[in-house]
Amino acid sequence: xxxxANKLLQLQAPPLALYVHFPWxxxxxxxxxxxxxxxxxxxxxxxxxxxxxxxxxxxLPSIWGRPIRSIFMGGGTPSLFSASALDELLSQLRARLxxxxxxxxxxxxxxGTFEQEKFRAYREIGINRLSIGIQSFAPAxxxxxxxIHDRDQAIAAVATAQQAGFDNINLDLMYALPGQSIxxxxxxxxxAIQLGPTHLSHYQLTIEPNTVFAQQPxxxxxxxxxxxxxxxxxxxxxxxxxxxxxxxAFAHSARQxxxxxxxxxxxxxxxxxxGAHSKLTYVAQQQITRHWNCKHPRDYLQQANTxxxxxxxxxxxxxxxxxxxxxxxxxxHEGFTAALFGERxxxxxxxxxxxxxxxxxxxxxxxxxxxFRPTEPGRRFLNDLLGIFV
Numbered sequence: 379x380x381x382x383a384n385k386l387l388q389l390q391a392p393p394l395a396l397y398v399h400f401p402w403x404x405x406x407x408x409x410x411x412x413x414x415x416x417x418x419x420x421x422x423x424x425x426x427x428x429x430x431x432x433x434x435x436x437x438l439p440s441i442w443g444r445p446i447r448s449i450f451m452g453g454g455t456p457s458l459f460s461a462s463a464l465d466e467l468l469s470q471l472r473a474r475l476x477x478x479x480x481x482x483x484x485x486x487x488x489x490g491t492f493e494q495e496k497f498r499a500y501r502e503i504g505i506n507r508l509s510i511g512i513q514s515f516a517p518a519x520x521x522x523x524x525x526i527h528d529r530d531q532a533i534a535a536v537a538t539a540q541q542a543g544f545d546n547i548n549l550d551l552m553y554a555l556p557g558q559s560i561x562x563x564x565x566x567x568x569x570a571i572q573l574g575p576t577h578l579s580h581y582q583l584t585i586e587p588n589t590v591f592a593q594q595p596x597x598x599x600x601x602x603x604x605x606x607x608x609x610x611x612x613x614x615x616x617x618x619x620x621x622x623x624x625x626x627a628f629a630h631s632a633r634q635x636x637x638x639x640x641x642x643x644x645x646x647x648x649x650x651x652x653g654a655h656s657k658l659t660y661v662a663q664q665q666i667t668r669h670w671n672c673k674h675p676r677d678y679l680q681q682a683n684t685x686x687x688x689x690x691x692x693x694x695x696x697x698x699x700x701x702x703x704x705x706x707x708x709x710x711h712e713g714f715t716a717a718l719f720g721e722r723x724x725x726x727x728x729x730x731x732x733x734x735x736x737x738x739x740x741x742x743x744x745x746x747x748x749x750f751r752p753t754e755p756g757r758r759f760l761n762d763l764l765g766i767f768v
Contacts (some may be wrong), residue, residue, distance in 0.1 A: 389664050389724035392645040394441060395448045395637055396471070398430060399651030400456040401675045404488075407524040408590035409583060413653035413673050414454040422679065423463040429682035430650045431470050433671075436685070437648055438474060440658060444646075445476040448637035449483045451505075457487035461499030468504055482507055482636040484548075489527040489535035498542040507635075508539050509548040509579075515569050516562060519555050522596065536573040546633060548577040553611060554604045555583050556596035563607045564614060571618045576633035580611060581626050625709045625757065642706045643714070644722040652678035664724065666694040699723040700730055704767045708760065713743075713751035733766045742766075 402417040449471070451464070468483070484507040485500055487493050497508070512532045513523055520528060527535075539547050549570050553563045570578060582604065585591050599607065612622060620628035624642060627635065640647065649656040653673035659666050669691035672678055681687045694702065703723050707714040716727045727734075734750060737743035742756035742763040756763045 387720050387724050387726060389659055389661055389666070390721045391444060391659055391661050392643075392722055393447045393640055394444045395450070395640045395645060395647040396446050396475075397637075397647055397649045397651075397654060398449065398451045398456075398467070399649065399654040400426075400451060400453040400459060401652040401673075401678075402458055403453060403455040404458070404490075404526055405524060406590075408594075409523060409586070411586035411589050412454070415675060417458065421458055423459055425679055426459075426651075426675070427463055427467050427470075429679050430467060431474075432682040433650050433687055434471070434474060434648075436687075437656075440660070441475075441648060443476070445478045446471075446481060447478045447645075448481060448640060450637040451483075451485045453486055455488050455493075456485055457493040457496060457500075461496050461503055464500065464505070465503040482546075484509055484635070484637055486511060487535070487539075489532040494531075494535050494538045497539050497544070501543045506544070507546040507548070508544045509550065510535050510539065511550045512570070513550060513552045514555060515566050519558065519562075522556050523552075524590075533569075533573065536575065540574070545576070547575045548579055548635065549573070549575045550579045550581070552581050552583045553607055554599050556598060558599055558607070560603065560607045560610055563611055567611045567614045571614070571620075577627070577629045577635060578615065578620060579626055580615070580628060582608070623711050625760065639710075642710050643718065644703045644706050666699060666724075668692055668694065696725065696729070699725060701764075701767055704730075705764055708743075708752050708756070708763060711751065711757070713749045715748050715750075730767065737763055737766050740766075 399413065401413055401415050402421060403414045404417060406414060406416050456464075464485070483505050485505045486509045487497070488511055500508070512535075513525060514520055515529050515532055517529055536547065536549070551566055551570055553566070567580075583598065585595055615622065615628045619630060621631070622628050623634050624638070627638065629635070646658050647656060648658065649671070651671065652675045653671055655668065655670045657666065657668050669688050671687055672681060672689045678687060700723065703714075703719060707718070719725065719727060719730070734743065737756070738745065741753060742759065744751055744753050752760065752763060
């Protein structure tokens with residue numbers, strides 16, 4: 379349904395987060411469509427850190443004075459980098475940017491023994507949240523997924539992180555894996571719960587274009603089995619005290635991921651690194667702009683000091699703002715308020731009232747305590763809900 383004629387409010391500067399992309403990994407997993415590249419030579423640690431800082435210098439005028447609420451170091455495999463290299467990066471970021479007193483700093487890590495040896499040093503340099511990519515504890519599934527760790531290393535990684543002083547740990551797990559039964563999926567969940575992380579990310583395996591699995595598709599469980607698997611795993615997590623606050627995210631009280639919540643609430647983020655994306659609000663111009671970097675690390679290293687590092691940019695139209703806000707905020711179980719919609723999009727609620735009414739009439743959305751929230755059918759058929767706003 380077309381939106382009514384534009385009616386703009388005053389855009390406000392939302393919270394600002396920082397994403398840093400590390401594009402190398404030991405081996406590319408067959409399901410992975412992220413911008414990651416197998417490391418076939420010595421890791422250019424120092425050169426990459428300096429390139430990240432050179433890129434940041436170009437962005438400073440547009441974010442000056444805005445505190446950084448969270449930092450997420452993702453990849454690839456950021457834990458391939460030494461603690462000394464990441465310490466240099468964080469020290470230089472602190473010198474150039476204001477860090478909020480409650481800043482959350484997350485590092486993605488693999489469970490391999492090599493990475494585990496660095497966990498204590500990572501904690502000592504100020505990283506206070508670890509996200510460990512386990513995906514499954516089942517040896518057969520780890521082989522199918524191309525993971526380079528085994529079950530024992532996955533279990534040891536969590537214990538090592540806890541002993542190193544991390545009290546905020548996320549585990550990444552996948553379900554609907556090739557040939558996986560409901561019992562096998564629950565076994566992964568139950569073992570993860572026993573390890574005591576504060577947060578679990580639980581994703582359905584999907585076949586993405588331009589991956590090995592897309593070229594050689596594995597046999598996945600039937601759709602009915604996948605639904606039953608999801609519901610059973612969700613129930614086990616709830617019984618263990620993990621609240622589902624987003625489509626794929628479960629957390630103990632007060633341990634929701636601040637960085638990801640900023641995405642889902644249509645906050646701003648600056649992306650540094652090869653292939654990184656940014657979304658920034660320019661209050662003076664009353665614009666929201668997205669830009670993204672060149673993807674290959676070789677090109678990024680060569681162009682970090684130039685404007686050629688940016689591969690593209692666009693200013694969001696009114697319709698873009700509506701669609702992107704809904705795509706993010708409706709992932710949250712709490713949904714959004716009219717006030718948040720106005721602050722983050724600069725639009726009146728009248729712009730989307732016909733779509734909201736339609737979604738509520740179809741039972742996909744509800745208004746509860748001033749929050750527009752997806753219903754259980756709305757969460758299950760999220761694409762149908764989002765399609766109303768496109």
